[in-house]
Amino acid sequence: MLRHRLDIPLDNDGSVRFLPWLIALMVYLAALALAGTLVLNTTLARYDRTLSGTLTVQLPAASADGRDDGGLAATLGALRRVPGVTSADPLGRDATARLVEPWLGTSFAPEELALPQLIDVRVDPERPPDLAALAATLAAAAPAAVLDDNREWLDRLATPMRAVEVVTLAIVAFIGMVAALTVVFTTRAGLSVHHTVIEVLHLIGARDGYIAAQFQGHALRLGLAGGVFGLLLAVATLFGIAQAAARTALLGGRVQLLPALGLAPWHWAVLALLPLAAGIIAMITARVTVLRALARMP
Amino acid sequence: MIRFENVGLRYGAGPEVLHDITVELPPGSFHFLTGSSGAGKTSFLKLIYLAERPTRGLVSLFGRDIATTPRQDLPALRRKIGVVFQDFRLIDHLSAFDNVAVPLRVAGLAEAQIREHVGELLRWVGLAEKLEARPATLSGGQQQRLAIARAVIGRPTLLVADEPTGNVDDEMALRLMRLFEEMNKLGTTLVIATHNEHLAKRFGHARLHLDRGELTIESNRERQVL
Numbered sequence: 403m404l405r406h407r408l409d410i411p412l413d414n415d416g417s418v419r420f421l422p423w424l425i426a427l428m429v430y431l432a433a434l435a436l437a438g439t440l441v442l443n444t445t446l447a448r449y450d451r452t453l454s455g456t457l458t459v460q461l462p463a464a465s466a467d468g469r470d471d472g473g474l475a476a477t478l479g480a481l482r483r484v485p486g487v488t489s490a491d492p493l494g495r496d497a498t499a500r501l502v503e504p505w506l507g508t509s510f511a512p513e514e515l516a517l518p519q520l521i522d523v524r525v526d527p528e529r530p531p532d533l534a535a536l537a538a539t540l541a542a543a544a545p546a547a548v549l550d551d552n553r554e555w556l557d558r559l560a561t562p563m564r565a566v567e568v569v570t571l572a573i574v575a576f577i578g579m580v581a582a583l584t585v586v587f588t589t590r591a592g593l594s595v596h597h598t599v600i601e602v603l604h605l606i607g608a609r610d611g612y613i614a615a616q617f618q619g620h621a622l623r624l625g626l627a628g629g630v631f632g633l634l635l636a637v638a639t640l641f642g643i644a645q646a647a648a649r650t651a652l653l654g655g656r657v658q659l660l661p662a663l664g665l666a667p668w669h670w671a672v673l674a675l676l677p678l679a680a681g682i683i684a685m686i687t688a689r690v691t692v693l694r695a696l697a698r699m700p
Numbered sequence: 701m702i703r704f705e706n707v708g709l710r711y712g713a714g715p716e717v718l719h720d721i722t723v724e725l726p727p728g729s730f731h732f733l734t735g736s737s738g739a740g741k742t743s744f745l746k747l748i749y750l751a752e753r754p755t756r757g758l759v760s761l762f763g764r765d766i767a768t769t770p771r772q773d774l775p776a777l778r779r780k781i782g783v784v785f786q787d788f789r790l791i792d793h794l795s796a797f798d799n800v801a802v803p804l805r806v807a808g809l810a811e812a813q814i815r816e817h818v819g820e821l822l823r824w825v826g827l828a829e830k831l832e833a834r835p836a837t838l839s840g841g842q843q844q845r846l847a848i849a850r851a852v853i854g855r856p857t858l859l860v861a862d863e864p865t866g867n868v869d870d871e872m873a874l875r876l877m878r879l880f881e882e883m884n885k886l887g888t889t890l891v892i893a894t895h896n897e898h899l900a901k902r903f904g905h906a907r908l909h910l911d912r913g914e915l916t917i918e919s920n921r922e923r924q925v926l
Contacts, residue, residue: 409802411793602789605751606850607779608806609772697771700753 409603410596410613412620417591421621422628424584425684429632429676430639432577436676437640439570440669446563449556457523459490459540460548463516473544474519480543481523486531493520578683585621585687592617593695601699610696618689625684629677636673640665701727701858701889702748707757709743716755717743719913725891727857730884732900733893735910741893742786742862744910748891749783749860750774762857779807782856784864786893788847790835796822796846797831803854821849824879826872840867848876852883859883861892865899877903 481490540547702725709718746752804814825845844867865873907918
């Protein structure tokens with residue numbers, strides 16, 4: 403398949419010289435699109451994993467003199483008796499203040515503001531509580547309590563992220579199709595340019611597969627070479643984006659305007675398969691194109 | 701070996717270039733094919749070496765009707781046929797050695813055997829010093845000998861040659877004809893198209909004559925003294 407000596411002088415063929423560059427460009431674009439999809443997918447999975455085991459209960463602020471706790475004690479008692487709830491802990495004033503710090507800054511005293519009381523509820527992910535029953539229990543214990551299971555905003559976040567994922571995967575598939583079409587045209591050009599040699603091989607008794615093997619091996623080499631170059635460019639770009647994202651960190655690194663490029667090792671492995679995929683697409687496309695053309699010979 | 705029955709051939713919508721050809725060439729026979737330019741010699745040979753299919757009639761090779769032979773069986777039939785093309789059709793980017801090696805590589809022969817056979821044959825046709833030469837650097841006669849070497853390297857059952865001695869001097873023409881005769885003695889069937897009446901007479905084999913697409917057969921004559 404990777405035989406170096408070719409009976410058909412495909413290496414001297416001007417019409418295929420641009421093919422590795424085109425494949426490099428396509429692998430570059432595909433790698434960026436795929437990396438974006440993988441980052442989105444990981445981010446969404448992380449949110450889902452983190453938030454699916456937690457609930458937040460919000461109570462009105464306690465009175466400043468401490469006589470009214472806003473139903474905190476009753477709510478904690480009720481929550482801790484619900485099957486599936488593993489813990490229910492109130493957030494202290496300081497912790498609550500830190501949550502609003504990005505918007506309000508640090509130049510305020512928490513006790514001056516009527517901050518709502520928040521309860522961090524942990525649930526057993528294997529046997530989560532019935533949310534409707536939990537809401538009823540809360541309503542009985544503290545009518546002003548608000549239960550936030552995080553699902554609503556997680557769903558709001560997930561829908562557009564999934565849509566972006568689908569679009570980027572469609573882009574990758576489209577790039578693959580364009581790569582295949584490019585190989586079809588260059589292979590047809592090669593068939594036309596080398597028609598005389600192909601005819602000689604055909605008349606000497608070469609099977610279609612023998613002739614096709616020369617084109618497919620050549621296409622595989624060009625696809626791999628272009629793919630590797632495109633992937634290297636994409637890796638350099640992804641590192642550049644990661645560096646740029648890191649420089650947008652604010653508030654001591656707690657807030658980052660651009661999302662961090664958290665690619666796991668298996669993500670890099672997936673990206674590393676792109677040149678191979680490009681080579682295989684080029685090889686199969688060239689083979690099918692040549693076999694179809696040869697089938698028209700006597 | 702070769703059987704034509706009422707064979708006609710036309711290219712596309714053009715006029716018929718071969719008309720009602722009926723002929724049978726037995727295994728081990730040696731025929732010259734003569735006729736003026738445009739008489740249809742190359743078209744007749746193309747039908748024999750399976751470069752064209754007849755527009756009508758029956759062509760049978762090695763006992764098989766070509767019209768009903770599955771396409772995947774044709775390469776094996778073609779490997780039994782050695783062809784010397786009129787325009788040589790050497791592969792320009794390959795060396796003389798690799799040009800001659802192509803039929804053996806196509807047939808899947810081991811590289812060691814290829815090296816041995818090709819080297820020996822190129823020495824025989826006087827191209828031992830030109831193993832690595834590209835065809836473009838060879839003279840017309842050398843290219844012709846290379847084309848003949850490529851046609852015979854696979855020891856074909858049938859050898860078809862279109863003007864194989866057209867570009868070589870008399871001595872080399874005689875030498876090549878003797879090679880063909882040796883092959884014929886070993887059982888190879890030969891059909892050789894030539895303009896060279898002198899050569900055809902000198903070797904005295906049966907003659908197929910084409911005139912404006914119509915074939916006539918002349919029986920064997922006495923061979924002249926070589």
